[in-house]
Amino acid sequence: MTVEYRVKSVERFIVTRHEDTGGTGSTQQKGPDYPSFEQAYEVATALARDERERLGLEPGDMGVLFPASSVSESRGEISERQLETYRTSGDDAAYRASVPEA
Numbered sequence: 001m002t003v004e005y006r007v008k009s010v011e012r013f014i015v016t017r018h019e020d021t022g023g024t025g026s027t028q029q030k031g032p033d034y035p036s037f038e039q040a041y042e043v044a045t046a047l048a049r050d051e052r053e054r055l056g057l058e059p060g061d062m063g064v065l066f067p068a069s070s071v072s073e074s075r076g077e078i079s080e081r082q083l084e085t086y087r088t089s090g091d092d093a094a095y096r097a098s099v100p101e102a
């Protein structure tokens with residue numbers, strides 16, 4: 001008998017809701033994690049659409065922002081936000097060191 005243990009890379013996706021109230025903000029995970037970007041995207045889009053309708057906002061109103069439509073766009077948005085955070089702190093080198101190459 002042979003027993004083998006392995007470590008495998010697993011990529012999962014979560015949906016978050018971020019609310020910015022001017023000087024402060026909060027982020028919450030909405031629901032479970034999802035096995036594919038497509039499933040998480042569908043959930044996030046439905047939640048954004050529901051909130052926009054509940055608030056009485058017109059399509060295209062910037063009061064509710066919809067998710068990026070692809071994994072690469074999402075990663076790009078995240079990287080740009082991280083870059084702005086590091087630029088604000090004046091530590092561009094720390095940002096570059098923290099981002100894995102695609």
